[in-house]
Amino acid sequence: xxxxAYEAVIGLEVHTHxxxxxxxxxxxxxxxxxGPNENVCPVCMGMPGVLPVLNRxxxxxxxxxxxxxxxxxxxYSIFDRKSYFYPDLPKxxxxxxxxxxxxxxxxxxxxxxxxxxxxxxxxxxxxxxxDAGKNIHGENASLVDFNRSxxxxxxxxxxxxxxxxxxxxxxxxxxxAILRYVDAxxxxxxxGSFRCDCNVSIRKRGAKEYGVRTEIKNLNSFRFVEDAxxxxxxxxxxxxxxxxxxxxETHLWDPARKETRPMRSKEYANDYRYFPEPDLPPxxxxxxxxxxxxASMPELPADRKARYxxxxxxTEYEAGVLIxxxxxxxxxxxxxxxxxxxxxxANWVMTEVLRVARDSGKSFxxxxxxxxxxxxxxxxxxxxxxxxxxxxxxxxxxxxxxKGAQATIAELGLAQxxxxxxxxxxxxxxxxxxxxxxxxxxxxxxxxxxxxVGAVMxxxxxxxxxxxxxxILRAKLSG
Amino acid sequence: MYGPDMExxxxxxxxxxxxxxxxxxxxxVRHVARLARLEWSSEQEERLRADMDEMLAYVDKLNELDxxxxxxxxxxxxxxxxxxxxxxxxxxxxxxxxxxxxxxxRGYFKVPKIIE
Numbered sequence: 117x118x119x120x121a122y123e124a125v126i127g128l129e130v131h132t133h134x135x136x137x138x139x140x141x142x143x144x145x146x147x148x149x150x151g152p153n154e155n156v157c158p159v160c161m162g163m164p165g166v167l168p169v170l171n172r173x174x175x176x177x178x179x180x181x182x183x184x185x186x187x188x189x190x191x192y193s194i195f196d197r198k199s200y201f202y203p204d205l206p207k208x209x210x211x212x213x214x215x216x217x218x219x220x221x222x223x224x225x226x227x228x229x230x231x232x233x234x235x236x237x238x239x240x241x242x243x244x245x246x247d248a249g250k251n252i253h254g255e256n257a258s259l260v261d262f263n264r265s266x267x268x269x270x271x272x273x274x275x276x277x278x279x280x281x282x283x284x285x286x287x288x289x290x291x292x293a294i295l296r297y298v299d300a301x302x303x304x305x306x307x308g309s310f311r312c313d314c315n316v317s318i319r320k321r322g323a324k325e326y327g328v329r330t331e332i333k334n335l336n337s338f339r340f341v342e343d344a345x346x347x348x349x350x351x352x353x354x355x356x357x358x359x360x361x362x363x364x365e366t367h368l369w370d371p372a373r374k375e376t377r378p379m380r381s382k383e384y385a386n387d388y389r390y391f392p393e394p395d396l397p398p399x400x401x402x403x404x405x406x407x408x409x410x411a412s413m414p415e416l417p418a419d420r421k422a423r424y425x426x427x428x429x430x431t432e433y434e435a436g437v438l439i440x441x442x443x444x445x446x447x448x449x450x451x452x453x454x455x456x457x458x459x460x461x462a463n464w465v466m467t468e469v470l471r472v473a474r475d476s477g478k479s480f481x482x483x484x485x486x487x488x489x490x491x492x493x494x495x496x497x498x499x500x501x502x503x504x505x506x507x508x509x510x511x512x513x514x515x516x517x518x519k520g521a522q523a524t525i526a527e528l529g530l531a532q533x534x535x536x537x538x539x540x541x542x543x544x545x546x547x548x549x550x551x552x553x554x555x556x557x558x559x560x561x562x563x564x565x566x567x568x569v570g571a572v573m574x575x576x577x578x579x580x581x582x583x584x585x586x587x588i589l590r591a592k593l594s595g
Numbered sequence: 596m597y598g599p600d601m602e603x604x605x606x607x608x609x610x611x612x613x614x615x616x617x618x619x620x621x622x623x624v625r626h627v628a629r630l631a632r633l634e635w636s637s638e639q640e641e642r643l644r645a646d647m648d649e650m651l652a653y654v655d656k657l658n659e660l661d662x663x664x665x666x667x668x669x670x671x672x673x674x675x676x677x678x679x680x681x682x683x684x685x686x687x688x689x690x691x692x693x694x695x696x697x698x699x700x701r702g703y704f705k706v707p708k709i710i711e
Binding site for chain 1: 682
């Protein structure tokens, strides 16, 4: 199979829950994990005679996301009904936006990897819609929980600008970072608040036209998205190479068997009969509202990265690692007060702290000691109160015990001795005990210097400041 | 148009062709009936076909008007969208909401098995 002769053409549709307290059109709570059907009311249950009332915060968060992704914010948009029958959709239609999304166009820049080229991925649209309930399939019946019914979503639709599984992964990570920076979404794929469908086709490298695409659903982790695209591209190339034609169909990703398989045609042969929602007037977004939202925008990942390089002297790579997750970037900044060496703080967060977070299996914030304590630890290194090795030992202990930096250093006796008289006394003792080696050194065996340093360090239980030992020994031996 | 919006475009196209023909076929009546999960006898199907035809003929009459310079209007009235603050105002009331359910189990609505 000549894989190199083809390129993949991929577009992604991301659905993400917005971080609101209440639902899109009613005052029910959006809390995840409540008991079944606790957060429902006649509006989100689709009872006769009810009217939806739009949540202002949803509009603000959609605009925020749109501004962060360089979209045009529509001054006038309408809501539409998308009709289909399914037990998790009590009204028999979903309120969505069809012909007039609130955000149009825009793009997301993928931050360049160490040596990579920056890439710009176009967006088609972002629109507001409501989520459906949740079905649990049993042996003889299905159970329905409507807590999720009416929870606000935005759907972010990309242009078919992605060319590989890695591209798709990078785009999703960057999009999720942006959503988290602007407080629009928590981006939790495992709780279903960040979901992705992929449209995949292939074409001969250099060709202009797109091939027939398939849509892949049921992708609830970044890994699944990448694996599914990789598999699907290979499948389509194999079909075309053997003279066949790719069928336009919807596939489900089966993570256990690591393959996509087509859904039966009945399951997606829908005719949604969109029409304007008669219960909701047009949504007018005045320029002042857009400006108000713009004024409240937090710093975005790309800006933060540039600031780290410009003001803190970090490399592009270091800045890129730190800003990828807002929690990590905020943490890094919280370690900085009182520190001179920003680079050492960056290194510490990138290695020690991120390793602890990765190994713990918990969320970053839950896994790591408070940033102020790590800052205190790094200040002690900077002031030569402890060695770098002692800091690592203390950090590991802090992760386990949850105690502060000062207490841990005291408890483990890790404080470094910089007291010159104590170190000088230890030096005198060693030199007095080794008159032969002192004579050899003075006769020109420079290598013996290391032996003296080691002996003094050993005598002081490894806690002496090596720089002070060096200075004192040099002075004494040359005298 | 390619990509995620294609499904929408196709749906829109279907609607547009249906309008232009103004001749509703029995096929289309059955398609809509299937979408609405309704079953009709063949006499009923024919009556619905004739009714829908008449309705679309009326729309054709409206199409004679030149609306080239008129913006699509979905609603009259200039009040704009009333919006609410993002506050939780509903209390948990699972029992009340489930009271009319034909079948329930452990706080869930119970429905015939959905075949995936």
